[in-house]
Amino acid sequence: MSTSLANAPYHHGDLRNALLEAALLILEREGEAGLGLRDxxxxxxxxxxxxxxxxxxxxxxxxxxxxxxxxxxxxxxEGIATNDTLDHMSAMGRTYVKFALDNPNLFRLMFSPALRRDNRPGLRMAADAAYRTLRHVTGQEVEAGRVAALAAWARVHGLAVLLLDGQIAIQAGEDIEALVAEIIDNH
Amino acid sequence: MSTSLANAPYHHGDLRNALLEAALLILEREGEAGLGLRDxxxxxxxxxxxxxxxxxxxxxxxxxxxxxxxxxxxxxxEGIATNDTLDHMSAMGRTYVKFALDNPNLFRLMFSPALRRDNRPGLRMAADAAYRTLRHVTGQEVEAGRVAALAAWARVHGLAVLLLDGQIAIQAGEDIEALVAEIIDNH
DNA sequence: AAGGGATGTTGACATTGTTCACTTCACTCT
DNA sequence: AGAGTGAAGTGAACAATGTCAACATCCCTT
Incomplete structure (x- = not known):
């Protein structure tokens, strides 16, 4: 997949994507602070x-x-939205948390204060698009309106963040996904 | 309160605390990334x-x-715990979020991934002490056990984080504290 | 075929965290 | 009192980083 190292051409050919791929690897291995441009x-x-x-x-x-x-x-x-057979609200929550646990540093970057500090319209647009999808997916279950929707979102997001930061004590051999499902479905 | 600037003595006298105070000011003004040791x-x-x-x-x-x-x-x-007249669970949540909104960058620093990355026992101990107090304060209301307690915590923490990052759209002139109370009390 | 714009390189600069050798000063111990 | 020891501050230096300007290379269009 990478260009042959021998006789490396002057122009890379697809540097932008190559940089993004490499950066993603480093990000997940070292965290944002360890992600140097020179690296x-x-x-x-x-x-x-x-x-x-x-x-x-x-x-x-x-x-x-x-x-x-x-x-x-x-x-x-979006994948959840197309599946008619399950409880969208619960599935959304579990997928949300699973994404965070599968890509911890990427998830943290997505919500990084430092990034939000300098106004980056592209980021804001991508985030808004995600939230729109979120509302669309869960909209059918949340008939109670904005407050209930925000409460559900906050619970799911908070769960993701707390798990990511190791703040929630996990007992040895405990099934995290099961715990997540329990917490999400606890009304 | 600060030592007189004229004829500044070679030894500061209470440098450690002075550094912490100055750092806190810079932190809230500039964010963690902008907090340089030299600054x-x-x-x-x-x-x-x-x-x-x-x-x-x-x-x-x-x-x-x-x-x-x-x-x-x-x-x-702890201040909440001593007040017998109110709903501890709800008061805890509102205070939790208010603390985050009053000290945004400090709150973020407390949960900073970068800090958790290099194991800092002092930080872990301080955090654990806070969580113990949290459990103690809310323990009386949460008879339903661990899952309900975690669900409540996740909701409050998530709410704080989402508000801090400006992810929750606030309508012009909206009373944030009232919204927070609504969300927290939404069962 | 020519040349122009996109893409990479080289070398430099300011800044940052950090260290080392040195100075200053407040104490204790006789 | 007076010596001297250790804690607390200084200054110069180092490596590394983000960034930029000047230059080199090469692909693409006309």
Missing amino acids: VARAVGVSPAAPYRHFDSRGALLEALAVTGFQRFTRLM | VARAVGVSPAAPYRHFDSRGALLEALAVTGFQRFTRLM
Whole structure:
């Protein structure tokens, strides 16, 4: 999949995507703080300044990463919407948390305060699209209106964050997914 | 309260606390990413290397900051416990969210993934103490056991995080505290 | 075939966290 | 009182980082 290392051409050919892929790997391995622009360039075998042809700054690279995260997240949610046989609300919650646990650092990046600080319209749009899908998927069950919907969302999101940060004590050998389902279905 | 700027003495006298105070100000103004060790030193009027007599690293300074955050948080929760007349569960939730909204960057720092990454026992202990208090305060109402308690905690924490990140759309002129109360009391 | 715009490289700069050797000063111990 | 020891601050330096400007290379259009 990667270009042959021998006789590496002057132009990479698809550097933007290669950078994103490498960055995603480093992100999940090292966390956002450990994701240096130079590291990404090094991983792809390119000079430290090369990424600037495709991203305005390190922040822009992170933004692009977060955007792809929201897109993958949105697609997961859409998958639920098409399935008629299950409880959408509960399935949404379990999928939401599972996504967070499967991609911890990406999930954290998607909600990173540092990224939200410098207004990045692309990120905001991707996030809004995800929330729209969320509302669409769960809208059928949530007839009680905004407050109930926000309460459900907060519960699911909080569960994801607390689990991610290791704040919820998990007993040895405990089935996390089962616990998540219990918590989500606890009314 | 600060030492007189004229004829500043070679030894500061109470540098550790002065650094923490200055760091807290910068943190709330600039966010964690904008909190440089040299900035803190500059704000206190001391050389860039001086903080190292009191903190092993920038991370240690951040840890100390987060610890004080958990202590203030814990004290707030204890205040609720002593008040017999109100619904502890609801009051806890509202206070929890209010603390987050009043000290956004400090709250974020307390749950910062970067800080949790390098195992800081002091932080973990402060956090555990806070959670113990939390359980103690709400324990009387939560007779339904662990799952219900976690569900309530997740809802409150998620609400705080989502509000902090501006993810929950607030309508113009809307009373946030009232909305929070509604969401928390929505069963 | 030519040349122009996109893509990469090289070298440099400011800034940051951190360390080391050094100074200053407040104490204790005789 | 006076010596000197250790805690607390200084200053210069280092490696690493994000970023930029000037230059090189190559693909694509005309």
